[in-house]
Amino acid sequence: MSTEKILQEVENWKSYMNQDFNISIVGFGKMGALHSGILNLLKPGSVKAVVDKGRLLTFGASRIIKCTKFYRDLDEMLRKNNPDTVYVTTPAGSHYNIVSRLLESQVENIFVEKPPTIDSRQLSSLINKKGSSKRVMVGFQKRFALPFRHAKNIISEGEIGEIENVSSYIKSSDILTRTDRFDNIGRGVLLDLGIHLVDLLNWMLKIDTVKSSNFKKIFTNVDDYFEFTMKTAKGADVFVETTWSSPEHRVPLTYIMIRGSKGTLEVTEDHLRVEYIGNYPEKRNKRLELYKPNYYQSTPPVNLGDPEYTLENMHFLQTICSSEEPLTSLENVRETMYLVDELYRKAQM
Amino acid sequence: MVRELLLGDNAFIGVSHLCQEKAKEEDKECQLENKANVVRAALEGGATGFTFSSHKSNLELLTYFHDSDKALLGRMNYYILVPYSQSYVRKSNVDGTPALIKSKLRDFFSAKMSISDALVSLLTLKLDRLAGVFLESELIPYFEILPRKNIKGILLHEVLTELFIAFDLMDSIKPLERHMNTRFNVGFGLETRNFSSLSNSLTKSGHFPEYIMTPINRVGYQMTESKDGVENAIKEVGKKSKIIAINILASGIVSLDQAIEDLERYEDSIYAITTASSKPNRAFSNFQKLSQTFLIKPENNINTLINQVLY
Numbered sequence: 174m175s176t177e178k179i180l181q182e183v184e185n186w187k188s189y190m191n192q193d194f195n196i197s198i199v200g201f202g203k204m205g206a207l208h209s210g211i212l213n214l215l216k217p218g219s220v221k222a223v224v225d226k227g228r229l230l231t232f233g234a235s236r237i238i239k240c241t242k243f244y245r246d247l248d249e250m251l252r253k254n255n256p257d258t259v260y261v262t263t264p265a266g267s268h269y270n271i272v273s274r275l276l277e278s279q280v281e282n283i284f285v286e287k288p289p290t291i292d293s294r295q296l297s298s299l300i301n302k303k304g305s306s307k308r309v310m311v312g313f314q315k316r317f318a319l320p321f322r323h324a325k326n327i328i329s330e331g332e333i334g335e336i337e338n339v340s341s342y343i344k345s346s347d348i349l350t351r352t353d354r355f356d357n358i359g360r361g362v363l364l365d366l367g368i369h370l371v372d373l374l375n376w377m378l379k380i381d382t383v384k385s386s387n388f389k390k391i392f393t394n395v396d397d398y399f400e401f402t403m404k405t406a407k408g409a410d411v412f413v414e415t416t417w418s419s420p421e422h423r424v425p426l427t428y429i430m431i432r433g434s435k436g437t438l439e440v441t442e443d444h445l446r447v448e449y450i451g452n453y454p455e456k457r458n459k460r461l462e463l464y465k466p467n468y469y470q471s472t473p474p475v476n477l478g479d480p481e482y483t484l485e486n487m488h489f490l491q492t493i494c495s496s497e498e499p500l501t502s503l504e505n506v507r508e509t510m511y512l513v514d515e516l517y518r519k520a521q522m
Numbered sequence: 523m524v525r526e527l528l529l530g531d532n533a534f535i536g537v538s539h540l541c542q543e544k545a546k547e548e549d550k551e552c553q554l555e556n557k558a559n560v561v562r563a564a565l566e567g568g569a570t571g572f573t574f575s576s577h578k579s580n581l582e583l584l585t586y587f588h589d590s591d592k593a594l595l596g597r598m599n600y601y602i603l604v605p606y607s608q609s610y611v612r613k614s615n616v617d618g619t620p621a622l623i624k625s626k627l628r629d630f631f632s633a634k635m636s637i638s639d640a641l642v643s644l645l646t647l648k649l650d651r652l653a654g655v656f657l658e659s660e661l662i663p664y665f666e667i668l669p670r671k672n673i674k675g676i677l678l679h680e681v682l683t684e685l686f687i688a689f690d691l692m693d694s695i696k697p698l699e700r701h702m703n704t705r706f707n708v709g710f711g712l713e714t715r716n717f718s719s720l721s722n723s724l725t726k727s728g729h730f731p732e733y734i735m736t737p738i739n740r741v742g743y744q745m746t747e748s749k750d751g752v753e754n755a756i757k758e759v760g761k762k763s764k765i766i767a768i769n770i771l772a773s774g775i776v777s778l779d780q781a782i783e784d785l786e787r788y789e790d791s792i793y794a795i796t797t798a799s800s801k802p803n804r805a806f807s808n809f810q811k812l813s814q815t816f817l818i819k820p821e822n823n824i825n826t827l828i829n830q831v832l833y
Contacts (some may be wrong), residue, residue, distance in 0.1 A: 206685060209688065209689075210684055210685050210688040210689075211688075212688075213688035213689065213690075214684065214687065214688050214716060214719055217690070218690075237652075237691070238689045238690075238691065239690070240689060240690045241689065423536045464773065464774075464775060465743075465773065466739075466741055466743040466772040466773050466774075466775045467775060469743060469744075470741045470742045470743060470749070471742035471745060471746075471748040471749045471750075472742075472746075472748075473746070474746055474747040474748070475716060475719075475746055475747070476684075476715035476716055476744055476746045477681070477684045477688075477715075477716070
């Protein structure tokens with residue numbers, strides 16, 4: 174398999190890394206540390222400032238990390254550091270206010286972790302505020318995992334024929350004890366984790382409608398488990414299950430099985446398997462199976478977290494340099510947020 | 523020159539860099555007794571040590587040997603990887619990062635830690651002291667059950683190593699290493715998947731830790747910035763640090779024979795080779811083959827004898 178078709182970010186990456194970036198990170202939790210780590214490994218010294226409300230964290234980090242300035246106030250950072258690019262990696266409930274403030278500022282490029290907002294109404298408001306000169310990318314990093322990209326190509330090239338039905342899940346063991354930290358948002362696993370799968374499925378298959386939707390509370394006061402059925406534009410049923418309370422999933426796992434008229438495709442973040450059925454002479458092998466080490470050979474150039482995070486960051490920097498729209502721009506993920514709203518509405522939550 | 527053949531712990535803690543599906547399968551079949559059999563088989567095959575992260579399953583396994591077969595614990599050298607980062611990710615998901623920091627600070631003052639060390643590290647906010655105390659909090663249970671003389675190295679988990687590189691903190695490695703040497707009388711090292719960046723940072727700082735653990739395989743999986751770059755850097759860095767090769771089979775897509783063929787090219791630069799399995803017979807045959815290739819050589823035997831006499 175040639176990875177060139179699904180690995181555009183790596184081509185000539187050094188040329189667009191020649192540009193100077195003045196990047197700030199808002200929110201220095203695990204995602205903030207991950208993105209700033211990748212960015213600094215790709216382009217040493219590119220993260221110039223960090224904003225975090227935590228007094229302990231900013232005080233401690235500022236004493237230890239000398240190459241980056243630490244602030245507790247967003248406006249002070251904007252005034253003093255004048256960044257061209259800002260990453261928003263705070264809890265989801267704060268995204269709308271922070272991105273709104275950044276859209277009013279001189280910042281040209283904004284990356285906001287998923288979910289971009291807590292609902293589609295907030296997202297529409299951000300799109301209206303954005304105007305045409307700014308670039309906002311949403312952190313749906315699953316779209317940058319090579320097995321998913323490969324699967325999308327196989328589907329769009331008709332290799333498995335007409336889609337008949339889809340079964341999928343995304344599960345993690347993130348929440349296995351009682352917590353009330355999601356009460357203020359009022360939404361749980363579907364918004365936090367399931368949204369990845371909704372986004373992937375819509376990107377790969379074009380979802381048309383929501384048929385049914387149910388949720389369960391386990392450890393929180395919001396949805397810890399969600400199951401639903403959607404329909405593609407061509408009429409295939411798509412079953413989805415999502416939970417963050419599955420003890421057997423040490424790390425999150427996304428699984429999609431697509432049955433088509435010419436074959437069955439199974440894909441996760443790290444594995445792709447296609448079984449072709451019937452007599453299709455154009456296929457030399459009846460089966461295609463590829464694993465993570467088949468996809469990521471001497472690539473991407475930085476390895477911190479999963480490789481899709483590096484590819485996602487490289488994509489964002491590449492679009493900044495080429496003045497293109499990111500794959501997961503606010504506009505491009507609008508349908509995902511509509512679907513999430515519709516799923517909550519149908520589940521009467 | 524290869525001196526150690528180490529059993530890795532991925533199969534024991536539900537990690538597969540091939541895919542999670544395989545990890546879950548291995549996890550199911552890897553019950554305590556089976557893990558113990560894998561360790562025994564690896565030793566019979568020629569393994570000289572065990573490298574593991576501070577995951578509770580490994581503590582359970584080592585405690586099992588401590589209680590039932592203490593002699594076996596004395597037959598292995600140990601290279602401990604800290605911290606077990608996934609547990610912090612989970613804590614941060616449940617309660618948020620600020621709560622995680624506060625809970626870790628409470629751990630600093632737990633009964634088994636040196637209160638004065640914890641206080642000094644917090645008051646001075648020196649990274650080497652802070653990191654030392656932080657790592658110590660995870661290491662204590664292992665130091666209580668493993669023979670001290672067999673613990674050869676403490677390695678900083680890749681997530682922290684990469685952040686040290688990313689935030690230009692490599693100057694803290696030397697004092698951190700000194701702290702670990704003084705506190706525990708063991709070697710110190712770094713695990714990385716960004717070997718080229720690490721090599722550049724170490725060259726800039728002028729200090730090379732005793733050990734560096736990194737993936738080395740035929741296909742360049744987890745070898746960044748590129749396979750060629752890593753291969754070249756290993757030959758240089760291998761003169762200053764002891765290189766521990768991991769993921770030599772590229773999570774299963776490279777055969778052991780192919781891996782051996784590749785590793786022989788690095789023989790002068792590599793100190794230890796790691797491989798893992800969830801199956802005792804596989805562990806035995808893999809280590810037998812590795813030891814026949816890398817350890818059972820006349821010159822190695824002489825060196826081993828000299829080492830045993832001297833140390």
